[in-house]
Amino acid sequence: MTNDSLLERCRETLAAATTSGAEHAEVVGATVHRMTATVSKHDLQITQSQRETNLGVRVFDGNRLGFACTNRPENAAAICADAVAIAAASPADEHNVLAAAGDLPPVADLFDPAAEAFSTKDVVRQAIRMIEVATAFDPRVILGDAEFVAEVTERAIATSAGVAASERGSLFTYFALATARDGEKVSNFDFQFGAARSVAQVDVEPITRRVSENALGSLGAEPGVTFNGTVLLSPNAALSVLVSLIGFHASGMNVFRGMSRWGDQVGKPVACEQLTVVDDGTLPGGVGSSSFDREGVAHQRVALIDKGRLTSLLHNTYSAHALGATSTGHASGSPRSLPDVAFTNLEILPGDRSRDELISEIDRGLLVTRFSGNTNPVTGDFSGVAKGAFLIENGKLARPVAGTLIAGNAFEALQRLSGLSKEREQVYNFNLPFVRLESVSVTAA
């Protein structure tokens, strides 16, 4: 299905929704051609190919909302009738409104025409490259699972408020999960992600080297020590411990739901001055970029936290309407889901010292490569196992440690953050530095 024909399909479905009795409606379509090569234990496992088109219909009967979706576009009329029936059975909600039509400036570098010529053979070639890099790194590294995915996508939206847009995209994503084994000793696993929008940017080597290095590093880990003090989180661990919490509390939907602590904190400090967090869905070539969000609103660059001060919330049309704000273009989701609110491309601005300089200032602490646990989004309490962890003593990495739990509160951690590295790593759509925290509870097994 070509770009224009997908938009045309959305327009036809919009007409069908009106015929079914919808007062207002929105039809979102997405087509994907996806090729995947999967690796298991240093060997190709399976190669797959998938083509699919999804259509999602939201109908508005006054302020009553109904939603239905299908992966069989020939059933579009039937799902319109389903959505109308759901709306009729639902209570009205004054904030159920369609997004207004506005300018949708195109975002650059989201589609590489060369991606269309990418074949299953090319996908296999990239998967083999990951095996070669891991094998050459060290014979003790086991590339347990790896995957290379090439996607060519088309998105379109048509609404009775006059939104009509479509866009093509290409995306290459890859991940590697590795352990290291030396006799009876088995390391913790580590995993790393990579992504690119163009064929020329695809490079599986850095993530494969990093996953191998991390798996190997945790081999032979011994029990650690118990203390309350400094912890240095890798970008991956910072994503689990801190960034998910920021996303939860900055979401206008969660403010409206009464679940966010930050509803009345805009303009006030929520973190220490070193922290600046930016989300930008208009980043050229960004993994999370597009020219319009799930509701057909243009993305924008939002400075979420500026030098520790909360400067904005993230909104879709519902939360903006409910809170008397304007959508920031953060409606997330696909034709298979109702709009929610989510980050697009998020970055924490880097600090001015290197990771090693941050370590050199720690008398006793813990470097955490991966966090296997959870942060309670409501309370901010986090607790879990530090994986790929190293004890830091007298400013140096002393030895790998296993079975060590870390616990604390992420709200307090944002206030007590004592350093950000100048190096950053791209973890899918997040660009993050190493983050140093104080007063974290560390418990050895």
Add this chain to the structure above:
Amino acid sequence: MLELLTSVAQGADSWAEVRYHARRRKQIRVRNGRLEESSSTERAGVGVRVLVDGVFGFASTTDLSREGILRSLRDAQQAARAAASSKKHRIEKLASIPPTAGAFGFDVDDPLDAHTLEEKLELVQRIERRIAASDPRIVSSSASYGELVDEKVIATSDGVAVHLFQSRPEFRTIATAGENGMQSLGMDSVGVCGGWSDMFCKRTAEQLADHAAKMAVDKLAAPFPEGEEATVILDPELVGILAHEAIGHTVEADLVLGGAITQGKIGQTVASPLVTLCDSGHSERLPHAVGTSPVDDEGVPAQRTVVIERGVLRSYLHDRETAAHLGVEPTGNARAWEYSDQPLIRMRNTYIEQGDTPLAEMIAGVDHGYYLKGLGMSGQADSNAEFMFGVGEAWRIDGGKRGEFLREVTISGNAFDVLKSVDAVGNDFDWEYSAGYCGKGQPAKVDCGGPHVRCRITIGGRQQ
């Protein structure tokens, strides 16, 4: 459809497995008095898997015509050939299975379609209001209902011709309590394989709501535990979670071949002799466990697989490929989430068998320890059996009696070390009846359970 798929599979010039899967999903979610979602999702298509030159290829389509399915067959064969020259270890054969044919799972009492959208919405709204009204300290309340109704037709070139129906409703309740700047979360849920009334076979929707609200309120004033290794009693849900997350994944044969800790340990003692651990496609002992799957997505009839028998590792969990590789029978664990997913080795209903110690006797035998109930925020485990779970509810045990209620307790350790430390296994049994999903690249509906179990475990607390 069965006739069409059988003719495509048997006409293929390679081994072929052709699987039609139509899914209808409905979701209703009410939070803080507002309907956040009422939706209907339809997904249908055919996934074709082939084995060409010792390599699997897979392709999927939503075009259900003979031509569309044949095109997918060719795409799958092309994908396999693209990898053939680079594959190191060719799949020499798949484990042979007796030709499985017939219809499975169509005998659902009180089908979900017999209940109207209005009735389902009214229940969700009423339960959400009940949570909100239960205590002035409840600041946020949510109730949701979901249903998955699946119809599958599976045909292979070596004789499988199966028609399968599955109905799996689930209900969730979440409460947030707040007081003096503190907030806490309580939740309870149920998911079953069965019809509408089966969903509430263990507890009513009202009981789920009351439990979630009480959990949230009670946690407000509860202290954190100190971190320590301690004697604990795990309830049937946590025993099941441990069996699934920390042991079960390490015995999935694909992960075993990938280097999991259980590699080469068949016949070795890996747990206390009190421990017998199984994974079954049937709902053993009590009906409606949500992982029930009478036939898997390769057409292998469900088995009850004894993984650990009185402390000794006896079996891994297999699909037809790993069973042939290791020279054993397939165990019926190949499962695919949607039509566009290839079957992977997944658990079904994983549990520890009943013992003979009454719970009261177990508690009375603990001088200092903890009683731990249900899963909290989430659980994770490594292929070396190291795990970390958030606990739903926790109490101290002092002097043989259950005492103070605690908040935000996590447990961790190495699951095999924990199983070796088991010194009492309860004479009771329950399933979790899980509303959750197991993730392994694809989601899967799984269940877990067992009796109460007493063991040693590391409690995550706070160091001052």
